[in-house]
Amino acid sequence: MCAEILSRETPWVLTREMGYTHDEFIANFAAVANALPYEMHAQCIELKEASGRLVIELGDEQYRKLASLTIPFMKVTFKFFNYSQSARDKFLKRFDLHYHKGGG
Secondary structure, three states: OOHHHOOOOOOEEEEEEEOOOHHHHHHHHHHHHOOOOEEEEOOEEEEEEOOEEEEEEEOOOEEEEEOOEEEEEEEEEEEEEOOOHHHHHHHHHHHHHHHOOOOO
16 A cells, blocks of 8 residues: 555554544644654655654545444554664554543
8 A cells, every 4th residue: 555655674563443534533643743744645644753764554444333323444554664662652652642532
């Protein structure tokens, strides 16, 4: 999907299923990037930090039907290039804070 921006480096990969549409995910991403430069490439986001490069691939939008409720979801794959474990943990903690959906 994002082959044109991937490199020969072997990334550390994490895949999640998330309850968002593409538009919702992208609208929220600016806060996660925290003023770091990033680029959109179709269903991919490329973020460059001092610690490395991150490519986020957004899977196709899908929907679950539960009674009269329709819930969007998609697979999101994170590919961390040259990130240390602590840098990955720091990014994912910030990411999770911005994408957490809670109930009460």
